[in-house]
Amino acid sequence: MTEALNLASLIPGWILILTGSGFIFTGALGVLRMPDLYTRQHAAGLTDTLGSGLLLCGFMLQAGFSQTSLKLGLIFLFIYFTSPVAAHALVNAAYSRGQRMQPVDNRVNAEENAASNMP
Amino acid sequence: MFIFAGIAVLCAMAMALVRLVLGPTAYDRVLAVNLFGTKMVLLIAAMGFLTGRPDFLDIALAYAIINFMGCVAFMKFIRYWTRAENAGK
Numbered sequence: 001m002t003e004a005l006n007l008a009s010l011i012p013g014w015i016l017i018l019t020g021s022g023f024i025f026t027g028a029l030g031v032l033r034m035p036d037l038y039t040r041q042h043a044a045g046l047t048d049t050l051g052s053g054l055l056l057c058g059f060m061l062q063a064g065f066s067q068t069s070l071k072l073g074l075i076f077l078f079i080y081f082t083s084p085v086a087a088h089a090l091v092n093a094a095y096s097r098g099q100r101m102q103p104v105d106n107r108v109n110a111e112e113n114a115a116s117n118m119p
Numbered sequence: 120m121f122i123f124a125g126i127a128v129l130c131a132m133a134m135a136l137v138r139l140v141l142g143p144t145a146y147d148r149v150l151a152v153n154l155f156g157t158k159m160v161l162l163i164a165a166m167g168f169l170t171g172r173p174d175f176l177d178i179a180l181a182y183a184i185i186n187f188m189g190c191v192a193f194m195k196f197i198r199y200w201t202r203a204e205n206a207g208k
Contacts, residue, residue, distance in 0.1 A: 013120075014120050017120055017121075017123070017124050018123070020124070021123060021124050021127035021128070022127075024127055024128060024131045024158070024161070025127050025130055025131055027131070027154075028130065028131035028132075028134040028135055028154065028158075029134060031134060031135065031138050031150070031151070031154060032134045032137055032138055037144060037146050037147055037150070040138070040147065040150060041150055044150055044153070044154050048154060048157050052157060052160075052161055055124060055161055056161070056164070058124075059164060059165075059168060062120075062121075062168070063168075063173075067173070068173045068176065071173070071176040071177070071180065072164065072176060074180060075160065075164065075176065075179055075180050075183060078180065078183050078184065078187075079157065079160065079183060082183075082187045083157065085187075085191070086153055086187055086190050086191060086194075089190070089191055089194040089195075090146060090149055090150060090153070090190070090194055092194075092198070093146075093194040093195075093197040093198040094144075094146040094197075096198050097197060097198070099144065099146060113144070
């Protein structure tokens with residue numbers, strides 16, 4: 001009975017860990033493959049928050065109800081609220097320095113971007 | 120299962136390192152460092168589970184806070200560039 005209960009509480013944890021790992025891998029792959037700063041930040045910021053959240057919730061389900069899951073919940077809350085803030089801060093800083101979007105055609109905004117680069 | 124999560128996070132960190140080296144602008148590199156820091160938190164938590172020591176979660180929480188503060192401080196410096204001249208523009 002207790003083994004069945006343990007298994008029933010472990011399988012959702014495995015599913016969450018698998019999904020979170022998939023999101024994290026896809027987000028990092030997007031950072032590698034995207035053509036522009038803004039699209040890269042979009043890939044990194046979204047999947048960072050979601051993948052970390054799913055992974056940490058999976059870890060919480062694996063750990064059961066203990067002090068470990070409380071600490072994991074704190075980490076989850078912190079990452080969940082501060083990762084979008086850091087993403088917005090980066091893109092805001094880059095835009096205020098003159099970095100503009102050049103999605104596919106590299107000639108668009110090319111000289112603006114070259115002039116706005118930090119030394 | 121934790122090994123699978125650890126390997127996925129390690130692959131993500133390797134890709135962030137490639138973007139850190141490649142990235143044509145400095146903002147790409149800041150993005151890669153931020154991504155690396157967040158994945159480091161998850162890797163420390165997974166290592167804590169794998170080695171059976173739950174004390175690693177304190178380290179993970181402290182590193183998450185340090186990473187966020189460092190990245191926001193750096194971006195504030197980018198935006199205002201000097202402390203006295205351009206502050207408030």
